[in-house]
Amino acid sequence: MRKLLSVCLLLMLSLTGCRSPLHQDTVIDWVDFVKWNGVEYDGIFNGVLADKRFLDKKIGEVKFQVADHVSDPEYKTKDGDAAFHEKGTPIYSIKGEPNIIALKSSDSINGYSVYYSRESKKYRWLFQDMPVEKVNKIEIYQLKPANTKGRLTELNNSVQISHFIQFFKNSKESPNFEPNTEKGDPLFYQVVFYTGEAIACLQNLQYDGYTYYWFPNETAIISNDIQAFFPN
Numbered sequence: 001m002r003k004l005l006s007v008c009l010l011l012m013l014s015l016t017g018c019r020s021p022l023h024q025d026t027v028i029d030w031v032d033f034v035k036w037n038g039v040e041y042d043g044i045f046n047g048v049l050a051d052k053r054f055l056d057k058k059i060g061e062v063k064f065q066v067a068d069h070v071s072d073p074e075y076k077t078k079d080g081d082a083a084f085h086e087k088g089t090p091i092y093s094i095k096g097e098p099n100i101i102a103l104k105s106s107d108s109i110n111g112y113s114v115y116y117s118r119e120s121k122k123y124r125w126l127f128q129d130m131p132v133e134k135v136n137k138i139e140i141y142q143l144k145p146a147n148t149k150g151r152l153t154e155l156n157n158s159v160q161i162s163h164f165i166q167f168f169k170n171s172k173e174s175p176n177f178e179p180n181t182e183k184g185d186p187l188f189y190q191v192v193f194y195t196g197e198a199i200a201c202l203q204n205l206q207y208d209g210y211t212y213y214w215f216p217n218e219t220a221i222i223s224n225d226i227q228a229f230f231p232n
Helices: 158-169 224-229
Strands: 005-010 025-030 033-036 039-043 047-049 055-061 090-094 097-104 112-117 137-144 148-155 187-194 199-207 212-214 220-222
Touching (some): 137 158
Antiparallel strands (some): 039 112, 097 112, 187 199, 212 220
């Protein structure tokens, strides 16, 4: 049986000596999942709901949040279980996307986290899978304190969009690159590419004060000329 979780067993020592292996505590590293109507859904980490108009109808609510509540590695997930969403979180179907659901989330761009069925086709939201010729809008967000996202800029001009995308396509892989931390932690950006489809492509971009880089497969360096698209 497939398992949704990887397990790290931690042996705990008591004041009087080692505890029996039967009393081991378990720390579970949950993947971001939702189970609904017998189907297991995984989080789309490179995508966001493009617009609320793509929501179809409410199909249910989360019944149980497993993270921080389940420590049994043999736990069998049930309908309504979600890794990180609280009980009562609404679940929606998506127009034209029978294998995708959306859950309301204040932490996600445009207000919803999206999930795809494990029974559907291969993961299709990577940058290299994106139909670049259909991109009609780009938004750049910066992750700010308190884990809130602030939009820095929006690109709607086709020439600007094409130019911006080219920076990503021309990036150079550098698997041994290490960011410079002399100025502190790198700045963290999220770039959203809208194509007219229900799920917009999301890519992470970082800047360490000297170099822009992202992670298509290996770490890749982007020309510093991309700075022209970022407000001073």
